[in-house]
Amino acid sequence: MRMLEIGDFGKRFTIHHLGQTMHAVEHIDFSLDKGEFIGIVGKSGSGKSTILKSIYRTYLPDEGKIIYNSERFGDIDLSTAAERQIIYLRKYEIGYVSQFLNVMPRTTSRQLVEQALLEMGESEEVAKAEAEKALIHFELDPKLWDTYPNTFSGGEKLRLNIAIATVKKPRLLLLDEPTASLDHQSKIKVREIIEKLKANGTTLVGVFHDIEFMEGLCDKVYDMKTRQLVMQAGVVSES
Amino acid sequence: MYEEPILQVRNLHKQFGPGCVQCSSSSDRHLEKNYCPNCGTVYACQNLSFDLYPGEILGIVGESGSGKSTMMQCLYFDAEVTSGEAYIADGHETAYENVFELSSQQQRFIRNHKYGMVYQNPVHGLKMNFSSVGNIAEKLIAAGNRNVADMESTSKTLLESVHIPLFRMKEAPKNFSGGMQQRVQIAKALSNNPPILFLDEVTTGLDLSVQANVLDLIKKIQRELGISMIVVSHDLAVIRMLADRTIVMLNGRIIEEGLTDQILEDPQHAYTQQLVYSLL
Ligand SMILES: Nc1ncnc2c1ncn2[C@@H]1O[C@H](COP(=O)(O)OP(=O)(O)OP(=O)(O)O)[C@@H](O)[C@H]1O
Ligand SMILES: Nc1ncnc2c1ncn2[C@@H]1O[C@H](COP(=O)(O)OP(=O)(O)O)[C@@H](O)[C@H]1O
Ligand SMILES: [Mg+2]
Ligand SMILES: [Mg+2]
Ligand SMILES: [Zn+2]
Numbered sequence: 001m002r003m004l005e006i007g008d009f010g011k012r013f014t015i016h017h018l019g020q021t022m023h024a025v026e027h028i029d030f031s032l033d034k035g036e037f038i039g040i041v042g043k044s045g046s047g048k049s050t051i052l053k054s055i056y057r058t059y060l061p062d063e064g065k066i067i068y069n070s071e072r073f074g075d076i077d078l079s080t081a082a083e084r085q086i087i088y089l090r091k092y093e094i095g096y097v098s099q100f101l102n103v104m105p106r107t108t109s110r111q112l113v114e115q116a117l118l119e120m121g122e123s124e125e126v127a128k129a130e131a132e133k134a135l136i137h138f139e140l141d142p143k144l145w146d147t148y149p150n151t152f153s154g155g156e157k158l159r160l161n162i163a164i165a166t167v168k169k170p171r172l173l174l175l176d177e178p179t180a181s182l183d184h185q186s187k188i189k190v191r192e193i194i195e196k197l198k199a200n201g202t203t204l205v206g207v208f209h210d211i212e213f214m215e216g217l218c219d220k221v222y223d224m225k226t227r228q229l230v231m232q233a234g235v236v237s238e239s
Numbered sequence: 240m241y242e243e244p245i246l247q248v249r250n251l252h253k254q255f256g257p258g259c260v261q262c263s264s265s266s267d268r269h270l271e272k273n274y275c276p277n278c279g280t281v282y283a284c285q286n287l288s289f290d291l292y293p294g295e296i297l298g299i300v301g302e303s304g305s306g307k308s309t310m311m312q313c314l315y316f317d318a319e320v321t322s323g324e325a326y327i328a329d330g331h332e333t334a335y336e337n338v339f340e341l342s343s344q345q346q347r348f349i350r351n352h353k354y355g356m357v358y359q360n361p362v363h364g365l366k367m368n369f370s371s372v373g374n375i376a377e378k379l380i381a382a383g384n385r386n387v388a389d390m391e392s393t394s395k396t397l398l399e400s401v402h403i404p405l406f407r408m409k410e411a412p413k414n415f416s417g418g419m420q421q422r423v424q425i426a427k428a429l430s431n432n433p434p435i436l437f438l439d440e441v442t443t444g445l446d447l448s449v450q451a452n453v454l455d456l457i458k459k460i461q462r463e464l465g466i467s468m469i470v471v472s473h474d475l476a477v478i479r480m481l482a483d484r485t486i487v488m489l490n491g492r493i494i495e496e497g498l499t500d501q502i503l504e505d506p507q508h509a510y511t512q513q514l515v516y517s518l519l
Contacts, residue, residue: 013505014507015512016508016509016512017509017512017513053504053505057498057501058498058500058501058504058505059501059504059505060497060501060505060507072241073241083484083497083498084241084242084292084295084484085241086498087295087483087484087498088241104454104455104458104480105451106448106451106455107455115462118462119462
């Protein structure tokens with residue numbers, strides 16, 4: 001089943017005080033089926049984050065289409081969907097993880113994960129139990145559960161970030177450089193986390209600068225330079 | 240669309256002054272910012288249209304004088320609009336009637352039963368010499384409550400929920416710190432269980448830790464009570480923390496509107512870009 005289809009997508013930025021418009025990306029085409037994992041590779045500045053942020057609508061897409069198969073709305077073009085629909089999808093269907101942790105200050109790790117569930121309408125008991133499960137699952141040291149994450153290491157922040165995004169069991173998860181600035185050991189952990197998510201049937205779009213690391217895990221790789229899907233070993237056909 | 244707005248605002252217009260030939264045409268006004276240099280008329284709000292959805296926090300940002308407080312005062316019937324419409328969809332007898340055209344009695348009913356307001360300046364929202372409990376009881380009486388014991392216990396529960404210590408509840412807000420006064424205002428605004436809450440610069444002038452406290456409280460109210468809120472602030476950090484969607488105002492007009500993270504990371508309008516980049 002087709003989950004996401006990006007057709008002739010492009011994004012421009014106009015910086016008014018410089019009187020400049022620049023194309024961050026153009027003519028991007030790729031698609032993926034439910035449960036697949038696509039990796040996007042390309043050098044810095046090639047527009048990888050721009051694609052992810054446009055899917056999540058943090059950036060306002062302006063060319064092409066981003067068709068997402070929603071459980072609630074059916075096929076919906078994320079580039080033109082109403083803001084309230086996007087808010088719904090972010091709450092229930094689509095997750096986004098960046099290497100930066102962008103959360104309410106003075107809120108503990110545990111509370112952050114619980115809040116994600118409370119916002120979906122879960123009861124306090126369910127939120128508490130599920131939050132603990134997620135924190136254990138992503139191996140955040142219990143010593144850190146009741147502390148504020150602003151002092152966490154990069155790897156700890158990332159695992160908390162992933163816990164917050166995945167506790168809602170999104171159908172589509174967007175990962176922006178989840179391995180950047182991590183040491184080798186932490187990268188292996190991230191790989192394991194992605195393996196677990198994939199095993200649970202989550203559809204994933206991930207941006208990596210060191211894609212070799214995801215070798216064997218991605219079903220497809222989209223190369224920003226050639227604007228082509230390159231098949232990974234083990235994948236027979238792409239459509 | 241898959242849901243109905245709880246509040247629809249259409250072409251809300253508020254001007255101070257009669258206007259003249261130079262400034263009367265809405266499509267071609269010759270203004271300096273929001274001011275007509277020829278006749279001195281101030282166009283505080285010009286044709287504001289937007290929707291507020293159930294359970295959402297809508298942020299309003301804009302520089303000083305952009306018309307934010309004037310808009311809130313018009314919505315809350317503290318000031319009369321020059322023209323415009325607003326509709327509340329909340330299944331009562333005046334649903335789908337332009338609330339700006341209702342009688343003052345009907346408007347009072349809406350204020351007492353549908354709306355809560357937290358003013359930028361606590362002096363406007365509280366009787367500084369009444370006890371805190373008395374302040375809340377006043378609003379409860381306006382909403383039709385008569386049972387003194389009930390009102391006292393409701394007031395106590397509300398004040399407790401905004402962390403006013405029990406032993407200070409009979410004290411007058413004039414003795415309280417700014418943050419405490421804002422929390423009493425919030426308790427008062429919540430006392431009639433309003434589906435719609437207006438918050439004007441609630442954290443301005445509070446020190447950072449108190450500010451964080453009030454922000455937490457507002458988030459909690461949204462999560463647990465599902466109240467729809469319009470939150471005005473010129474502080475983008477506050478808006479980022481609270482609002483799902485954000486409207487940007489300049490010189491009495493809406494110049495941009497979008498998901499809050501999109502407004503902050505991919506602002507479209509030159510003014511919004513200036514606002515956002517100057518912060519970074
Ligand atoms: N009673 C009045 N008579 C004349 N002009 C007024 C009156 N009330 C407000 N204004 C003008 O309307 C404009 C909008 O004022 P308003 O208080 O709504 O701004 P604001 O966006 O809330 O600003 P701030 O961020 O400083 O609180 C300003 O130019 C103000 O001077
Ligand atoms: N919010 C933005 N405003 C203006 N330009 C941007 C913005 N985000 C990205 N860009 C520009 O778009 C191009 C692609 O950036 P990005 O998507 O971050 O690349 P990558 O993630 O591949 O390193 C860059 O030239 C970058 O400067
Ligand atoms: Mg990037
Ligand atoms: Mg004001
Ligand atoms: Zn004039």
